[in-house]
Amino acid sequence: MSNTAIPLSNEISFADLNLAQPLMHAITDAGYTRPTPVQAQAIPLVLAGGDLLAGAQTGTGKTAGFTLPILHLLTAKPVINQRAGRPRCLILVPTRELAAQVEESVQTYGKYLPLKSMVMFGGVNINPQIKALRGQMDILVATPGRLLDHVGQKTLDLSGVEILVLDEADRMLDMGFIRDIKKILALLPKQRQNLLFSATFSDEIKTLADGLLHNPGYVEVARRNSTVELIEQSVHLVPQKLKSYLLAHLIKHHDWKQVLVFTRTKHGANRLAEKLNMDGISAAAIHGNKSQPARTKALAQFKDGTMPVLVATDIAARGLDIDMLPHVVNFELPNIPEDYVHRIGRTGRAGSSGAAISLVDSEELSYLKSIERLIKREIPKVVVDSFVPPANLPAEAPRPPRQPHGQRRHSHTTASAPRPAGTTNRNQPSREGQGQKPRSQQPRNSQQRNGPQPVKPRPIQTTADQQHLSEAARHQSMPQPALFSPKSGRRGK
Numbered sequence: 001m002s003n004t005a006i007p008l009s010n011e012i013s014f015a016d017l018n019l020a021q022p023l024m025h026a027i028t029d030a031g032y033t034r035p036t037p038v039q040a041q042a043i044p045l046v047l048a049g050g051d052l053l054a055g056a057q058t059g060t061g062k063t064a065g066f067t068l069p070i071l072h073l074l075t076a077k078p079v080i081n082q083r084a085g086r087p088r089c090l091i092l093v094p095t096r097e098l099a100a101q102v103e104e105s106v107q108t109y110g111k112y113l114p115l116k117s118m119v120m121f122g123g124v125n126i127n128p129q130i131k132a133l134r135g136q137m138d139i140l141v142a143t144p145g146r147l148l149d150h151v152g153q154k155t156l157d158l159s160g161v162e163i164l165v166l167d168e169a170d171r172m173l174d175m176g177f178i179r180d181i182k183k184i185l186a187l188l189p190k191q192r193q194n195l196l197f198s199a200t201f202s203d204e205i206k207t208l209a210d211g212l213l214h215n216p217g218y219v220e221v222a223r224r225n226s227t228v229e230l231i232e233q234s235v236h237l238v239p240q241k242l243k244s245y246l247l248a249h250l251i252k253h254h255d256w257k258q259v260l261v262f263t264r265t266k267h268g269a270n271r272l273a274e275k276l277n278m279d280g281i282s283a284a285a286i287h288g289n290k291s292q293p294a295r296t297k298a299l300a301q302f303k304d305g306t307m308p309v310l311v312a313t314d315i316a317a318r319g320l321d322i323d324m325l326p327h328v329v330n331f332e333l334p335n336i337p338e339d340y341v342h343r344i345g346r347t348g349r350a351g352s353s354g355a356a357i358s359l360v361d362s363e364e365l366s367y368l369k370s371i372e373r374l375i376k377r378e379i380p381k382v383v384v385d386s387f388v389p390p391a392n393l394p395a396e397a398p399r400p401p402r403q404p405h406g407q408r409r410h411s412h413t414t415a416s417a418p419r420p421a422g423t424t425n426r427n428q429p430s431r432e433g434q435g436q437k438p439r440s441q442q443p444r445n446s447q448q449r450n451g452p453q454p455v456k457p458r459p460i461q462t463t464a465d466q467q468h469l470s471e472a473a474r475h476q477s478m479p480q481p482a483l484f485s486p487k488s489g490r491r492g493k
């Protein structure tokens with residue numbers, strides 16, 4: 001779908017980019033009038049055959065920024081007698097949803113070309129993929145884990161890759177894919193063009209780029225960690241246990257038609273979706289423990305407007321392209337301030353306006369401060385006058401401890417004590433995008449394969465637990481959702 005509100009380049013037109021006629025037709029069909037800034041800058045560099053380092057977030061038109069010139073280059077240099085299962089371009093992405101979306105773009109822009117593409121990710125039966133690999137395939141869009149499974153089964157030959165794209169490279173590293181990426185790089189021919197796209201540039205990304213790219217062209221379109229100006233941000237100060245009630249109230253009161261809600265954990269996402277459904281609001285959770293058909297169905301219903309609420313974890317939501325999403329809710333604030341910027345970037349996409357609402361408990365105030373420091377502005381605290389909390393709240397189990405402030409989910413973080421069976425190490429990188437556990441967590445013996453052993457409920461004994469409970473008790477007796485006197489802001493949203 002075209003989106004006329006996307007910021008477009010003033011200086012450069014698509015005609016200036018010298019793309020092949022079939023691509024120009026597809027661009028016209030998509031309704032695009034001018035290239036976006038990342039397209040205007042990246043397309044000529046990729047067409048020239050050089051490596052590229054691009055700083056661009058989703059919503060900038062980056063997918064067409066690499067897909068269009070790749071389609072052009074592959075068409076301009078056809079291969080005679082191309083072998084089956086031997087792609088010429090490999091696009092690596094962190095999540096299944098992004099993989100599906102990127103391959104859809106390849107099909108959209110390449111619809112008048114004879115090139116063939118395929119998408120490959122875990123969590124689904126491998127056999128249809130193996131069958132598809134027996135035919136012609138020019139462009140492969142894949143998540144790293146399933147790609148390596150195919151390599152292991154010798155159903156995929158990477159020796160013909162001429163162009164490699166690492167899309168959302170920062171998120172791939174966050175998800176612990178670096179080892180898989182290195183394994184894949186070792187399987188590719190030395191002579192190739194490399195394109196690296198990343199929303200942020202950590203030291204790890206710089207190291208990866210240094211090892212991968214040769215004299216790269218450099219493009220950066222969105223200022224790093226900048227908050228999209230068009231997004232109206234607000235905070236509601238509210239105890240954790242009232243959040244689901246407040247959210248249900250906001251959705252009903254404002255008749256929100258499409259709202260993406262972020263939770264901290266997969267379990268929390270499930271629980272919230274259930275609560276909303278019980279409250280008569282159609283909602284589904286989307287995360288790595290859900291089957292791929294369930295995820296695809298939930299996303300489709302959310303996109304076509306039949307289901308107004310999608311509850312997601314950060315990783316599952318990454319890369320979702322939903323045009324003009326009007327509302328994003330942070331049910332919990334992320335402990336990594338940059339993730340806040342990624343989350344709220346789901347709304348106000350492609351130049352349209354949107355609202356990002358954060359429900360903030362007293363325990364999250366330090367996260368809020370870090371976020372405000374990062375975006376260099378205070379987010380208005382708004383009291384919802386129309387909300388009346390329920391009189392009798394059901395008792396809730398104490399929440400698990402939060403991730404230490406600002407800590408990434410890296411595998412090298414030292415674990416203090418052995419974990420009991422059936423629990424997960426919160427410091428392990430999650431592969432929820434692929435519905436696959438890190439190899440270090442995969443079952444090794446029959447006991448582990450047979451599933452987790454039941455865990456006895458932990459008696460409440462720590463000071464932290466007691467503090468938490470007394471906090472919860474205080475919340476329960478509070479008549480108002482606002483815990484703390486709001487400093488600034490409008491009323492009655």
Ligand code: AMP
Pocket residue numbers: 001002003004006031032033034035036039057058059060061062063064321323350
């Ligand atoms: P992306 O950042 O690649 O996820 O793209 C974000 C959205 O922008 C997608 O829905 C694209 O269809 C749309 N888009 C990409 N390029 C253009 C363009 N030149 N003009 C208008 N919309 C575009």
